[in-house]
Amino acid sequence: MLKLTKKADYGLMAMKHLAEHSNHGACSAKDVAEAYGIPHEALAKILQRLAKVGLVRSQHGMNGGYTLTRDPKMISAFEVIKAIDGPLFITSCVTVRGECDQSDRCTIREPLRKVNESIEQVLKNIKISQMKEEPEIIDLVKQEEKKPGDRKPAELITIS
Amino acid sequence: MLKLTKKADYGLMAMKHLAEHSNHGACSAKDVAEAYGIPHEALAKILQRLAKVGLVRSQHGMNGGYTLTRDPKMISAFEVIKAIDGPLFITSCVTVRGECDQSDRCTIREPLRKVNESIEQVLKNIKISQMKEEPEIIDLVKQEEKKPGDRKPAELITIS
DNA sequence: TATAACTCCGACTCTTTCGGTCGTATTTAG
DNA sequence: CTAAATACGACCGAAAGAGTCGGAGTTATA
Numbered sequence: 386m387l388k389l390t391k392k393a394d395y396g397l398m399a400m401k402h403l404a405e406h407s408n409h410g411a412c413s414a415k416d417v418a419e420a421y422g423i424p425h426e427a428l429a430k431i432l433q434r435l436a437k438v439g440l441v442r443s444q445h446g447m448n449g450g451y452t453l454t455r456d457p458k459m460i461s462a463f464e465v466i467k468a469i470d471g472p473l474f475i476t477s478c479v480t481v482r483g484e485c486d487q488s489d490r491c492t493i494r495e496p497l498r499k500v501n502e503s504i505e506q507v508l509k510n511i512k513i514s515q516m517k518e519e520p521e522i523i524d525l526v527k528q529e530e531k532k533p534g535d536r537k538p539a540e541l542i543t544i545s
Numbered sequence: 546m547l548k549l550t551k552k553a554d555y556g557l558m559a560m561k562h563l564a565e566h567s568n569h570g571a572c573s574a575k576d577v578a579e580a581y582g583i584p585h586e587a588l589a590k591i592l593q594r595l596a597k598v599g600l601v602r603s604q605h606g607m608n609g610g611y612t613l614t615r616d617p618k619m620i621s622a623f624e625v626i627k628a629i630d631g632p633l634f635i636t637s638c639v640t641v642r643g644e645c646d647q648s649d650r651c652t653i654r655e656p657l658r659k660v661n662e663s664i665e666q667v668l669k670n671i672k673i674s675q676m677k678e679e680p681e682i683i684d685l686v687k688q689e690e691k692k693p694g695d696r697k698p699a700e701l702i703t704i705s
Numbered sequence: 706t707a708t709a710a711c712t713c714c715g716a717c718t719c720t721t722t723c724g725g726t727c728g729t730a731t732t733t734a735g
Numbered sequence: 736c737t738a739a740a741t742a743c744g745a746c747c748g749a750a751a752g753a754g755t756c757g758g759a760g761t762t763a764t765a
Contacts, residue, residue, distance in 0.1 A: 706765100707764105707765090708763105708764090708765080709762105709763090709764085709765100710761105710762090710763080710764095711760105711761085711762080711763090712759105712760080712761075712762090713758105713759085713760075713761090714757105714758085714759070714760085715756105715757100715758085715759095716755105716756090716757090716758100717754105717755080717756075717757100718753105718754090718755075718756090719752100719753085719754080719755090720751105720752080720753075720754090721750105721751090721752070721753090722749105722750085722751080722752080723748105723749085723750075723751085724747105724748090724749080724750090725746105725747085725748085725749095726745105726746080726747080726748100727744105727745090727746075727747100728743105728744090728745090728746100729742100729743085729744090729745105730741105730742080730743080730744100731740100731741080731742070731743095732739100732740085732741075732742095733738100733739085733740085733741100734737105734738090734739085734740100735736105735737085735738085735739105
């Protein structure tokens with residue numbers, strides 16, 4: 386549960402790959418797919434959606450492929466995921482149109498909406514350029530787990 | 546995407562309902578289901594899973610039903626969700642056994658694992674007793690959205 | 706200029722998971 | 736013993752997922 390789809394995974398991998406190879410010109414979908422062992426036609430479709438929202442630029446013909454349109458420091462993981470999988474809502478109650486459809490007494494809607502916003506912010510603050518294998522760059526969580534019995538007045542999650 | 550299942554939604558609603566009616570004795574699955582307009586047999590199956598992990602206690606026979614086993618202040622949303630939907634992993638790469646199965650060059654595994662931990666902590670800090678319709682109790686996010694072009698050196702997400 | 710190679714693009718099918726239903730057995734109060 | 740409630744398993748339809756196929760467009764090269 387609560388996992389993002391393989392498409393989003395592939396999209397993030399491809400964006401990172403393009404960021405690392407931006408100096409070598411465009412990368413074809415086939416090249417990226419073979420580099421990570423994923424079906425290249427599935428990844429092509431993902432890159433198409435990224436091109437449609439303007440995150441990458443597609444280039445037809447020989448030696449064509451995809452290039453980033455922005456500095457990878459300015460592209461968040463949230464943008465990539467949202468482009469591929471659509472808007473994210475943690476709860477099934479909150480739809481695009483706003484409210485619960487089946488029960489007007491859904492009393493947990495507001496707290497979960499807050500959680501949803503929190504997750505969005507976490508993903509918005511992760512940039513493609515940070516997607517390296519250096520975990521110390523990203524310090525997402527700066528707190529220990531809860532201990533039942535004490536109420537911590539203020540907890541912190543620091544990002545970057 | 547990134548939404549938790551309806552079962553988890555129902556489970557959280559039921560837990561909150563039990564927390565509010567703990568002084569009236571046990572609540573039957575049918576009562577809870579009718580209160581929120583959800584099929585009572587689907588909710589019964591959810592409550593069974595919650596009973597199996599010990600979050601609620603079931604009582605057979607007439608005037609039976611379900612009761613919480615702990616103080617609702619000590620039950621986190623994470624426990625409920627995990628009991629219903631299983632362990633959560635934000636990325637498909639990270640399985641229960643640990644690693645990517647298809648590609649050993651999945652370079653985004655570690656950053657996403659950090660994101661995953663962050664989300665877990667957010668959910669662990671939301672208690673059933675906090676699931677009221679008073680949004681000011683829970684202040685999950687304390688920042689505005691990003692503006693492409695400025696780099697905020699340190700961002701904060703404050704919890705409770 | 707014309708051909709051919711290489712790329713992107715959109716529609717389609719198949720599989721898996723989710724949500725919900727039904728039926729039967731078990732337990733308990735009256 | 737009967738009524739009311741949970742416990743448990745199997746089953747079915749719907750929906751979203753992952754992947755595949757052929758076609759359209761573009762550029763290099765002879």
